[in-house]
Amino acid sequence: MTRSTVTVLRLLALSxxxxxxxxxxxxxxxxxxxxxxxxxxxxxxTDGLARILGQKLTGAWGQQMVIDNRPGAGGNIAADIVAHTxxxxxxxxxxxxxxxxxxxxxxxxxxxxxRSFAPITQVVAIxxxxxxxxxxxxxxxxxxxxxxxAQPGVLNYASGGNGSSPHMAMxxxxxxxxxxxxxxxxxxTESVIGLLRGETAMIFENLISVGxxxxxxxxxxxxxxxxxxxxxxxxxxxxxxxxxxxxEISLWFGMLGPAGMPAALVSKxxxxxxxxxxxxDVRERLATLAADPVGSTPDAFEALIRSEITKWEKVVxxxxxxxx
Numbered sequence: 001m002t003r004s005t006v007t008v009l010r011l012l013a014l015s016x017x018x019x020x021x022x023x024x025x026x027x028x029x030x031x032x033x034x035x036x037x038x039x040x041x042x043x044x045x046t047d048g049l050a051r052i053l054g055q056k057l058t059g060a061w062g063q064q065m066v067i068d069n070r071p072g073a074g075g076n077i078a079a080d081i082v083a084h085t086x087x088x089x090x091x092x093x094x095x096x097x098x099x100x101x102x103x104x105x106x107x108x109x110x111x112x113x114x115r116s117f118a119p120i121t122q123v124v125a126i127x128x129x130x131x132x133x134x135x136x137x138x139x140x141x142x143x144x145x146x147x148x149x150a151q152p153g154v155l156n157y158a159s160g161g162n163g164s165s166p167h168m169a170m171x172x173x174x175x176x177x178x179x180x181x182x183x184x185x186x187x188x189t190e191s192v193i194g195l196l197r198g199e200t201a202m203i204f205e206n207l208i209s210v211g212x213x214x215x216x217x218x219x220x221x222x223x224x225x226x227x228x229x230x231x232x233x234x235x236x237x238x239x240x241x242x243x244x245x246x247x248e249i250s251l252w253f254g255m256l257g258p259a260g261m262p263a264a265l266v267s268k269x270x271x272x273x274x275x276x277x278x279x280x281d282v283r284e285r286l287a288t289l290a291a292d293p294v295g296s297t298p299d300a301f302e303a304l305i306r307s308e309i310t311k312w313e314k315v316v317x318x319x320x321x322x323x324x
Contacts, residue, residue, distance in 0.1 A: 029089055029268060033064040037082050037093045039075035040160070041188040045126060045208040045289070049253055050094045052285060053123065056276040071188055074102055074163035074323065076109065083111035087118065087260035089269060094123070096253045098163045100308035104316035105163045105323045113309065118261040119302040121270045122254040123277070127230040127290040128169055130222045130239060131210050132202040133195055141223045141242035144202075148179035156182040158191040158200040162323045166191065168312055169204035169225055169249045171319050176244050195219065206251060207232060207290045225249040232290035252294075252308075254301050266298050 036054055040046045047069065054065040070078040075098050085091040099113050111117075130141065136155075138144045148155050159167035162185055174181055184200050186193075192209050194200050196218055203210070204225060213219045223239045224230045227248045239247040255273060257266065274295030276282055286293055296304070315321075 029265060030061050030063045032090060033066050034061070034089070035066050035068050035091045037068045037070055037078045037091065039071060039078035039093070039095070039098075040069065041071045042069055044160075044189045045206045045251070045291075046094055046096060046253060048208050048289075049124060049291070052282060053094075053255075053273065053276060056279065056282065057272060060272055060276065074098055074105065074161055076102060076106065076111075079113075079116075080110045082256065082258055083116040085258050087258045087262075089257055089261055089265045092120070092255055092257050092269075093117075094253060095256055097165045097168060097249075097251055097308065097312075099256075100305050101163050101168050101312035101316065103309055104313040105321060107322065114302065114305060116259050117256040118259055118266055119298045119305065120255040120257055120266055121273050121298065122252055122294040122296040122301045122304055123273065124253050124286060124291040124293055126206045126208075126251040126253065126292070127232065128165065128204050128206050128225045128249060128251050129210065129214075129230075129233070129236065130173075130202060130204050130225065131195075131214060131219045132222055133198050133200070134217070134220055135198055136201045138222070140237075141239055141244065144222060145177050145179060145243060148177075148181055152180040153182060155201045156184050158195050158203045159183060159185050160188045160191045161185045162321075165251050166204045168315065170202075171321065172249060172315050173204070173239065173244065173247065175315060175318050176247055204249070207288075211289070230290050232287070252304065254296075254304075270295070270298055 036050055038047050038050045050067055054067050058065045070081060078093055082091055082093040102109065103113050132138065138147055157170045167183065189209065191203060192205065195203050196213060210219055214221055221233065221236050223242045224236050225239050229236065229238055277293035277295045283293060
């Protein structure tokens with residue numbers, strides 16, 4: 001090998017190290033399109049929020065944020081992909097409540113919801129509503145509980161699959177009210193279609209998925225799952241004030257990267273996402289969806305996931321839930 005060849009190789013290596021150092025420090029990021037893995041099919045809350053973020057971050061970064069829908073296995077397919085990619089910030093994932101619940105639901109995971117990821121930020125908190133098909137002869141939660149107790153195993157509810165937010169929300173409701181309402185899992189947003197057809201009686205869902213159908217009278221709202229009434233529908237009582245004291249569920253969506261991402265890079269992405277969430281047009285769009293922008297720190301988001309793992313482990317154990 002000639003001296004000139006050695007010099008060229010050293011320069012190339014130095015250039016590569018300099019580029020890596022720049023990315024690690026959050027500088028010169030991103031250097032190519034960013035893959036944003038979404039664990040659900042197109043449509044629905046998770047996908048909709050991802051596309052809002054993707055559009056704005058594409059403009060801010062000067063690199064395309066590519067939405068990559070990878071549904072299936074309760075979000076595990078998408079999570080596995082991201083958990084095993086290089087921690088350079090060019091592959092990220094949007095997760096929700098199910099990400100914490102899956103640790104208890106699935107006996108064998110190829111990743112850990114905390115150890116395999118770098119928490120970046122909680123993006124939003126979203127109110128979830130208990131809605132029913134108009135044919136169900138109840139007007140409120142108290143009447144629903146009475147009907148379910150009078151006819152155990154007759155009523156059913158829809159969800160977007162095992163471990164999905166609607167699934168866990170209703171299982172929490174069942175555990176706190178001692179009612180037998182049968183779970184009917186669908187694939188993603190097909191759950192709302194099934195409810196509209198009258199195949200199921202009810203669902204816990206967000207306004208992104210059911211708001212239009214509530215406005216047209218195709219579905220009726222019984223309550224909101226959050227601790228306080230929703231600003232989007234203040235006339236709707238909470239589940240807690242409707243006869244189930246202590247009931248509380250708020251959907252959350254957040255961004256993760258693979259474990260091992262440099263702290264400075266995580267901080268940069270968090271700041272950029274937080275900046276997007278402060279944009280007036282983004283806040284306006286989120287408000288119509290009963291979604292509150294958050295933009296939390298990585299540490300705060302990690303603490304949320306940790307607390308959610310504990311919460312849903314208790315629900316899963318109490319209900320005897322298990323997914324093979």
